[in-house]
Amino acid sequence: MANDLLAAAKMDKSLLTVGTFDDDEACEYWASRTPQERMEALELLRMICYGYDPTTARLRRVLEVVELGEG
Known part of the structure; x- marks a missing residue:
């Protein structure tokens, strides 16, 4: 979805x-869009602003260092 x-x-x-x-034109435009289209635009702006890295969507691995006892 994000890549799309x-x-x-x-x-x-x-094209120029x-x-x-x-602002009135922008408000009218976004009022005419569906909630789904508005959320997709919001997600696009978030990805542009903060970047998109598909590896961060995964769970992080938690590692614990354990010292082995003698024996």
Whole structure:
């Protein structure tokens, strides 16, 4: 799922659009999206901000050093 989100977020650098920084348009856009689409966008922003490392999704191994007794 995470790789799909990152692959879908690739930027099309062949298109340039100039727009405003009007918050009303952004609010209307996100209000028109489904809760699932909003959560996917939130997860994408989290991965962009904090990075994505699939190895961190696994459980950590806990090791304990034990001294062997004589005998």
